[in-house]
Amino acid sequence: MKVKGLAVIVLLLAALASGCVSPGSSTGTGTEMSSLTDISAQYPSGGIRLELPRGNYTPLYLGPGEACPPGRVPVVFRYVPGNESVGSVSLRGSFNGWAEWPMELNNGTWRIEICLAPGRYEYKYFIDGQWVKDMATGNGGNPVDPDADGYADDGYGGKNAVRIVNGRQGVEIEFDPGNPAYLSVADNRTVVRIGVKLGTVRSAVLVTDGGNYTMELQLWWDSGEIWRAEVPFVKPFSYYIAVTSADGELLAALNTSESPFFRFDGVDRFPQLEWVSNGIAYQIFPDRFNNGDESNDPLALQTDEFWFNELTDERPILSDWSDPITPLHCCHQYFGGDIRGITEKLDYLQSLGVTIIYLNPIFLAGSAHGYDVYDYYRLDPQFGTEEELREFLDEAHRRGIRVIFDFVPNHNGIGHWAFLDVASRGRESPYWDWYFVKEWPFRLGDGNAYLGWWGIGSLPKLNTTNPEVREYLIGAALYWLDFGFDGIRVDVPNEVLDSKEFFRELRERVKGRHPDAYLVGEIWTLSPEWVQGDRFDSLMNYALGREILLNYARGYLSGEAAMKMMGRYYASYGENVAAMGFNLVDSHDTSRVLTDLGGGSLGDVPSNESVQRLKLLSTLLYTLPGTPVTFQGDERGLLGNKNHHDEQRYPIQWDTANWEVLDHYRALAELREKTPALRSSKIRFYRASGGVMAFFRGHDDEVLVVANSWRKPAELELPAGEWRVVWPENRSGAVLSGAVEVPPVGVLVLEMIGP
The missing domain is CATH 3.20.20.80 (Glycosidases)
Structure with a gap:
């Protein structure tokens, strides 16, 4: 739903405070804000001037230089020298092993801001190459840090300052628009997600200069949740996120204090x-x-x-x-x-x-x-x-x-013409630097004489930092794509030397010539760093197939345990990446x-x-x-x-x-x-208990998938409305409402008929 105007933003925060915005629930039911009216017809230009909310709210700055990692708090340390001439000040304390962190001078005040976990810390300032002896009186009889919470003996006849860092008891928001896990374009929609601690958020709204979008609880696991909104277009917009905590606190997730609004430029770079x-x-x-x-x-x-x-x-x-x-x-x-x-x-x-x-x-x-x-x-x-x-x-x-x-690209065989030339000619070979030879002459197959994959002598490792090797390999990839192939699966990319740069160049050159080519990396673990838009489109998803789905199907994991693991999995990847998942068991x-x-x-x-x-x-x-x-x-x-x-x-x-x-x-x-919903990018959790887990598919939650890995049947309360069975085939067409019995070691796929 879209609403326009500053007055409406103020109403929005008031609505959040009064509970008029449905928070969504563990059943995943998100509701539009009933107290607000779509007045977009009054703004034919399609946009409004985005302004900061008014009223009693807490800003959370998450942009560059502002945000701290989850669980940490920004803490400022200051030193005002007065009339003294000071050339350098640094901070040393129990939080950094008493190493030296330089402070910066700005308008007569030396300052540094760092992110600290909640706790008690002792520290001192290091001024012009000298330790302050007593942080309580070292500034002309005054405290050296006016914000210190106390003092403690330093063991050398002086005093350290003490700082008590209190963690937030409410909401901590994870959001990085540069990471596709938080902002991506999927199914031709712009998807915005935030991560929060489990059970700390009642409701959230994506506030944009083109309208407001209710966020819904999408995923959860033992300690966290993902809240999600989708904008039904891909074009530029400015935005922030309004959040109501579980105890009613109003917060606004903003970019920086100088530039409070996030900005999506409408360019799909991945x-x-x-x-x-x-x-x-x-x-x-x-x-x-x-x-x-x-x-x-x-x-x-x-x-x-x-x-x-x-x-x-x-x-x-x-x-x-x-x-x-x-x-x-x-x-x-x-x-x-x-x-x-x-x-x-x-x-x-x-x-x-x-x-x-x-x-x-x-x-x-x-x-x-x-x-x-x-x-x-x-x-x-x-x-x-x-x-x-x-x-x-x-x-x-x-x-x-x-x-x-x-x-x-990591290794080849001992019959490769370049390696045979090295074996024959040693350092005289123009391909000597293609490999890592420890001793020459050597016998082919001797893994002690040269570096091989996992020490195997039949698989000599390639020096992919060598420009000639890189050109040879990337040239081969392009050759076969030009020949008519549609994509590439890459073997052991994590073992390739200078892998980040190698695969950045591979992607750049492949996509430059074949933008529709699919790039898949053989990575076996949960590793979102490989799918940030600069290397692969997807990974071989053993982390989903073997670690979660196989163990659930074996009966080793309960429905709740499997769903929580899936929560971490889908929270880690952009929805565009999940949609391109190479899902195997x-x-x-x-x-x-x-x-x-x-x-x-x-x-x-x-x-x-x-x-x-x-x-x-x-x-x-x-x-x-x-x-x-x-x-x-x-x-x-x-x-x-x-x-x-x-x-x-x-x-x-x-x-x-x-x-x-x-x-x-x-x-x-x-x-x-x-069933088009099964080919969509969106998944949203519904419930899990015993051997059962259930999740929605489709952008309107129009399909419900219910699985039971235990040997006994189970009953599941259905979402409101009527649901038609589309799987298994022998039950296809049956209409259900209220509750359903889930067969043992089986799956039901239900399609919404209507409310």
């Missing part, structure tokens, strides 16, 4: 890729997906790392598609999967609703996994020709499927999800309960913001234990499948397609 947000992704491990051309199978053996490695006499093997696993299965047992084989299965993938394919490495390398690249500009012949690759991309694009490739690097859920190992028959838990988990994955990612074969109920020679990578046996699981994944794709 665009959301809607083809990702609306997508369904599928990961393919090429050697183990489908063999479309048996004539190229032997080519895999010709360049295998074992032929180069001087520390082993092992040899690679070529197996038939259904041969048993050997100890070489991880890396040097080949099965013949190729690009033509993927092209043959595009109709199958389309039947699963797949719109994004992620390919594990396909460039010339020395292993079945391909992460030891020999040539970043050459397709590995074992996978086919460039003509077949182009045909695959064209056929995928014709079906509305985009393709991203795996990029390995398993991959080529983990055991298969059905195995993790108790289904057994390769060759076993999974239990009914493990299948039901897989359905629960996959349904959650398809109903959360971002794109759900399926590792090849999971949709067919495949099993595989990573600890047994990476058996999760075993070839898909196309003549068998768990048809119940396959039908389930196809139905999930239909659910996501017919």
Whole structure:
């Protein structure tokens, strides 16, 4: 709702004080301000002059140089020397280990402002290179710091000053408009969020020069909450945030005392890729997906790392598609999967609703996994020709499927032409500085002679601080995007040297030429610093899939515990980032999800309960913001234990499948397609208790997802109004109100009919 004019802002704060603004609740019901009227028709120009609120309110300055981190308080230390000539003053105390913090002179007063946690601190001033002996009388018989709260013996016959810092008992607001977690453009809306301590806020309003927007409680966890407002446009506006605390205190979150209003310039510097947000992704491990051309199978053996490695006499093997696993299965047992084989299965993938394919490495390398690249500009012949690759991309694009490739900038293989030149010529090689050689001559494969990934001699680490290396790698990324790929998944970016600058340049050059390209980093932990608009669009979200959703689906986490963990997760990332989430639970690097859920190992028959838990988990994955990612074969109920020679990578046996699981994944794709709210950027929590957690999806909270991971049914009180069941299919169309029984190990998806 929009309201205009200074008088209305004053009314707003009065309304906040009187409780006329609905605070939202743990059920997530936000209400418009009933005491205010939309008078925007009186302002055809569409804007008002934003002014500071009047009345009894507390300003909280959060802008540069003003705000302290949550839990800390700004404290000012002053020294007025009078008629004395003083050249330098610094602050030393128990808060900084008695180190020296210079103070600044302004209008005859030496001053410093620092952020301190609540507590008791002792300190002294260090004036012109000398300690003040007695802070109580050292200024001509007067206190050296007029704001000191007391004094204490310093142990040397003098006195330290004492400062007592009292923490705020009310609201502490976290807000940084430069961080997409707090301000982002998502689904063509401007989203503004604040973080506060749990239970400290009754209501909040985003006050702008274009109108006011009620904020709603969106997320929560053990110690914090996120309050959210969305502005239904992307254009410049000035704003501040009016907050009413739980005990009725009025506050205004402002920029700085000199420039009190925040300003959004209307420029989306971190665009959301809607083809990702609306997508369904599928990961393919090429050697183990489908063999479309048996004539190229032997080519895999010709360049295998074992032929180069001087520390082993092992040899690679070529197996038939259904041969048993050997100890070489991880890396040097080949099965013949190729690009033509993927092209043959595009109709199958389309039947699963797949719109994004992620390919594990396909460039010339020395292993079945391909992460030891020999040539970043050459397709590995074992996978086919460039003509077949182009045909695959064209056929995928014709079906509305985009393709991203795996990029390995941290290390390459010992068969890479530059590394072979170093091994042969030593310091005379022009590529000597591409690597980190400890001793030469060396034997290929000797991880003690040069730096390798995790000390592995077959994976020499690249010197990405070298401009030539950087140009070679980024040039390769651009080459394949120019060829027709749609995005890049980056292997172990956290281990790349000078990673921030490397990926800043990669993003700048990629987006400059291919602004719609998708950049995904292999980061396994909650790490928002990688998705601030300067490096990646998204991360491989193991932090969501494995740490939260998998453990919830196993029954290890209660609904409340899982929701709190999700609260921290979604609070950490911008909504644009969440919308582009690369959401996976398993991959080529983990055991298969059905195995993790108790289904057994390769060759076993999974239990009914493990299948039901897989359905629960996959349904959650398809109903959360971002794109759900399926590792090849999971949709067919495949099993595989990573600890047994990476058996999760075993070839898909196309003549068998768990048809119940396959039908389930196809139905999930239909659910996501017919329910636009499930493809939106917004999630908002509703309730959690026992094994149940429930959350809203859609910008109007029009869809409610309710999950129960426990083995017994549970009852959930529904939000007001009538709700229609859209999932599972056997209950589709049923109309509910009041309360609903949630089945054990199951998920309900409900769509609002009306109030």
